[in-house]
Amino acid sequence: MNQGSKNLKVAVVGAGAIGGICAGLIAKAGYDVQVVVRRPEHADEIMSKGIRISGIRGSHRVKIQAVSRIEDMKADRDVVLLGVxxxxxxxxxxxxxLKPSAVLVSLQNGFCEQALARIIGPDRVMGCVTGWGATMHxxxxxxxxxxGDFILGSMDNKEDPRLEQVQEILNHVLETKISPNIQGSLYSKLIINSCITSTGALCGLALGPMLAKKRVRQVFLExxxxxxxxxxxxxxKVEVFAGRLNYYTFLKAGGAFAEWKRHLFLRILGFKYRRLKSSSLQSLERGEKTEIxxxxxxxxxxxxxxxxxxxxNDxxxxxxxxxxxGRRKISSANIDQIQF
Incomplete structure (x- = not known):
């Protein structure tokens, strides 16, 4: 990966909401992009009609090379964005x-990079926090x-010239920042995801109704x-989440007033994102396993x-x-059963 980023060949594996938008906007910027999806008819549609992107970044329709088997992904790819x-x-x-110089960028929720590094080696995996939202209609x-933005970094927190090349690619989607502490950024998002997606899977509620309940807010804090x-x-060292939530200061102060402020912050968070539905809950409703x-x-x-x-957490x-x-039902009663 020593060429200019515009010459880099990109694969996007998984064309869901995040992966598909990345593939479309990067291809629209002029990069050689190949998409890997699960179903042949999906691949055919991406090539013949294109991916339709709407929302905050405007409306676009982009035709892209696509295959439905990972074995058919071209071996000449320099950057692989993993969105499965x-x-x-x-x-x-x-x-x-993968060719020896290829780099894999994990776009998933959770702390997945260590598992990926065990397969292809730590020097070929970049950590990435996806800080924006998308929906698949x-x-x-x-x-x-x-x-929002992307936060990108090498897992050993060392400088890596490849980071700037991947940054330039992802900038065509949204602003991409390079972090000297990507593990701290990944862990920061993991904490809030563990709160939102896990409790949502237990009780079956959107974030607003969830955080209106004091018991749920207590579970979040624990x-x-x-x-x-x-x-x-x-x-x-856990980084500040989304530029607002500093876990160290948020959890440090003691006393009734500090606890009241914590609950108030969570109530406001719930109101702002009141329609947000747990990704784990959505997986359960589709009969799929969660990312728990x-x-x-x-x-x-x-x-x-x-x-x-x-x-x-246990x-x-x-x-x-x-x-x-299938041994437990999704119900608000599950939250009441958690012992502190």
Missing amino acids: KATAMTDVVEKMD GACDLEMTSL IMKEAMAVARGLDI EFLTGFITSNARNLGIPVPV QVLTMVREIEA
């Missing part, structure tokens, strides 16, 4: 034919629903406190290795697993 669900990523990456009908204890054990193992599961497995108690993980297995 975390539950499928290892199977997908193991089947990739149909196979090729995608809407960018909120602005998840955060336990996750921060694990971060200290892992020696991860890469969110709450990342916290609990590291806590176990470090000998740090995380009882609320309970949440167990309950979601029971829902996945």
Whole structure:
């Protein structure tokens, strides 16, 4: 990857809301892009009719090269943007034919980079936090629903000239920042995702109705406190989330007034994003497995290795697993059963 970024060949694996919008806007900017999707008819539609993008970045329709098998992805790709669900990523990456200089950029929720590095090597994986929203209305009908940015970085937190090349590519989607502490940025998003997606999967509510309940806000705060204890054990400096939520100061102060302010912040968060629906809940409603193992599961497995108690995260993980297995129903009663 020593050529100018405009000459780099890009593959986007997974053309859901995030991946599909990335593929469309990067291809529209003039890059050689290939998309990998699951279904042949989806690939045919992307090539014949194109991906339709609407929303905050305007309306576009872009035709792109597409295949429906990972084995058919061109081996000449320089940058691979991985947008499949975390539950499928290892199977997908193991089947990739990557040239030695190729770099893989993880767009998933959760802390997936370590698992990917075990397959293809840590020097070929870049961490990336996706800080914007999108919705998939149909196979090729995608809407960018909120602005934000990408945060990009090397997993060893060292300088890497390839970062600027990938940054230039992703800038055609939204502003991309390079972080000297990508693990801290990934963990910051993992904490809030563990709060929102896991509790949403348990109770079946959108974020607004969820955070209107004091009990849910208490669960959020306990998840955060336990996750921060694990971060200290892992020696991860957790970055401020979305430029607003500093977990260190948010959780530090004691007393009734500080607790009231924490609950007020969560109430406001719930009101602002009141229609936000847990991605894990959406997976359960489709009869699919959630990404819980890469969110709450990342916290609990590291806590176990470090000998740090995380009882609320343990309970949440167990309950979601029971829902996945059909042994528990999605219900607000699940939140009431969590013991602090």
